[in-house]
Amino acid sequence: MSRGIGINVPCEWCQSEAEKGEQTVYWELPDGTRAVEITNVPSVICSTCGMIYSSDEVTKEIEDQLLLVDTKKITKTIKYNDLMTLPRLLKRNYFDFTS
Template identity: 65%
Template sequence: MQNKCAWCESKNICDSKETVYWELPDGTRAIQINDTPSTVCSECDMVYQSDDLVKEIEDQLFLIDTKKIGKEISYAKLMEQPRLLKRNYFDFTS
């Protein structure tokens, strides 16, 4: 858990599981991802995901057959989807 809000820097934050909406890498549609690990700030009411989690979700969506996903999926089920590649070979950031 972070020790302060990424937006207002308040220390009044907590971990939560939230519903988020994500555009697929091919841009054809968006999906609802339920129970996504998130941070909630009680000061500014911001709900957000860590940069590491955003990258994890984006990599997973890039590496799986998204045609097999309906309009909504849980975070756990999304991360369990079989990958077509072992890793994102197009990510040159690491």
């Protein structure tokens, strides 16, 4: 389920005006043992083309965080903000050579 919050941004797919919002996503943990439901993930909702997506930055934040936390402490469902505030085992993703 997604819901808009009324702030307009350009859609990356069709270039129309879209709305910032939140959605629920499902993510496989880095070790492949299970998937988790992450709610309230910042997203873009386009009523013109129907796309609902998370930005590349949000996707990278989630992937980095899942690599850096003790995933055994993540329940089947977790809110995005709760995931992002879990204590990290490492300061940063040392496997990311893009930055």
